[in-house]
Amino acid sequence: xxxxxxxxxxxxxxxxxxAIGLKLDPTYIPSPFIGKPAPEFNLPDLHNxxxxxxxxxxxxxxxxxxxxxxxxxxxxxEHPVIQRLAAMNIAxxxxxxxxxKPEDAKKWLRELGDPYKANLVDRNGDVGIDWGxxxxxxxxxxxxxxxxxxxYIGPINNRVVDDEIVPLLRKLNAEVG
Amino acid sequence: xxxxxxxxxxxxxxLAISLPSLAAIDIHQFDSPEKEALYKKLTGELRCTVCQNQxxxxxxxxxxxxxxxxxxxxxxxxxxxxxxxxxxxxxFGDFILLRPPFQNNTLALWIGPLVxxxxxxxxxxxFIRRSVNDIPLTDxxxxxxxxxxxxxx
Numbered sequence: 204x205x206x207x208x209x210x211x212x213x214x215x216x217x218x219x220x221x222a223i224g225l226k227l228d229p230t231y232i233p234s235p236f237i238g239k240p241a242p243e244f245n246l247p248d249l250h251n252x253x254x255x256x257x258x259x260x261x262x263x264x265x266x267x268x269x270x271x272x273x274x275x276x277x278x279x280x281e282h283p284v285i286q287r288l289a290a291m292n293i294a295x296x297x298x299x300x301x302x303x304k305p306e307d308a309k310k311w312l313r314e315l316g317d318p319y320k321a322n323l324v325d326r327n328g329d330v331g332i333d334w335g336x337x338x339x340x341x342x343x344x345x346x347x348x349x350x351x352x353x354x355y356i357g358p359i360n361n362r363v364v365d366d367e368i369v370p371l372l373r374k375l376n377a378e379v380g
Numbered sequence: 381x382x383x384x385x386x387x388x389x390x391x392x393x394x395l396a397i398s399l400p401s402l403a404a405i406d407i408h409q410f411d412s413p414e415k416e417a418l419y420k421k422l423t424g425e426l427r428c429t430v431c432q433n434q435x436x437x438x439x440x441x442x443x444x445x446x447x448x449x450x451x452x453x454x455x456x457x458x459x460x461x462x463x464x465x466x467x468x469x470x471x472f473g474d475f476i477l478l479r480p481p482f483q484n485n486t487l488a489l490w491i492g493p494l495v496x497x498x499x500x501x502x503x504x505x506x507f508i509r510r511s512v513n514d515i516p517l518t519d520x521x522x523x524x525x526x527x528x529x530x531x532x533x
Binding site for chain 1: 471473
């Protein structure tokens with residue numbers, strides 16, 4: 204009996220490890236930004252290119268940054284969720300229009316609706332690199348002190364909004380800035 | 381089969397044209413061979429986070445192109461290897477390094493295989509020793525052994 208006990212124990216340990224490995228999402232990369240200050244940017248507005256916005260201008264409020272592009276099909280699927288989230292009026296959603304042609308982006312917003320407080324144009328993707336963006340769409344939550352508190356890679360869905368983002372926004376709104 | 385004269389040189393010329401154009405993805409100018417070597421080294425060590433198991437030097441993904449451009453900008457501005465690696469890990473985390481750094485959370489990764497090897501060798505030796513001892517001596521073996529021992533004395 205004892206003979207079989209050790210191989211069986213090894214087998215069980217292996218199965219547990221492999222089961223955990225199966226459940227892990229290899230495209231999920233832990234963001235080094237959670238708890239760190241939001242990287243600064245100074246970008247033109249999509250609709251009024253003369254007007255520029257800096258990340259530091261937004262201090263004192265909780266805000267969301269949604270990275271999107273008109274060429275990104277997952278963003279199209281995500282758009283109604285962003286619209287729903289923005290309509291809740293818990294926190295403003297800013298768009299980072301990533302490596303997109305401004306004409307295409309404007310057309311996209313005309314067609315699908317514009318839930319964004321403002322859209323910032325990152326034409327060559329430099330700000331995307333500063334924010335560690337690698338899989339559009341991505342969504343960040345930034346608190347009143349300008350610290351990144353949450354990041355979601357890929358299209359957010361209603362479950363993520365209701366279970367994760369909204370409770371977090373309410374909590375952060377209650378914090379003293 | 382007769383090959384027309386002039387055919388072989390034409391093929392050779394065509395081959396000579398096509399090979400370099402396949403090899404060059406980006407064209408970058410470096411003001412020193414050291415910088416070029418550093419750029420090549422870095423683009424081989426940074427992981428393309430979209431394609432995961434390719435370096436940014438091998439990948440044709442858009443992000444890899446951007447990261448190559450960023451690496452090129454930093455290298456040609458005279459930044460050293462550590463600066464570029466720090467820049468990338470600050471933004472994309474340790475995952476961007478194809479060679480994981482030796483630190484607390486990667487200890488199991490680096491030491492694990494060695495520990496398993498040592499344990500396996502330990503049990504292997506134990507197993508071999510035991511199975512050798514388990515074989516009972518026959519009477520002839522015993523007589524032979526006694527004979528040898530007596531001769532020694």
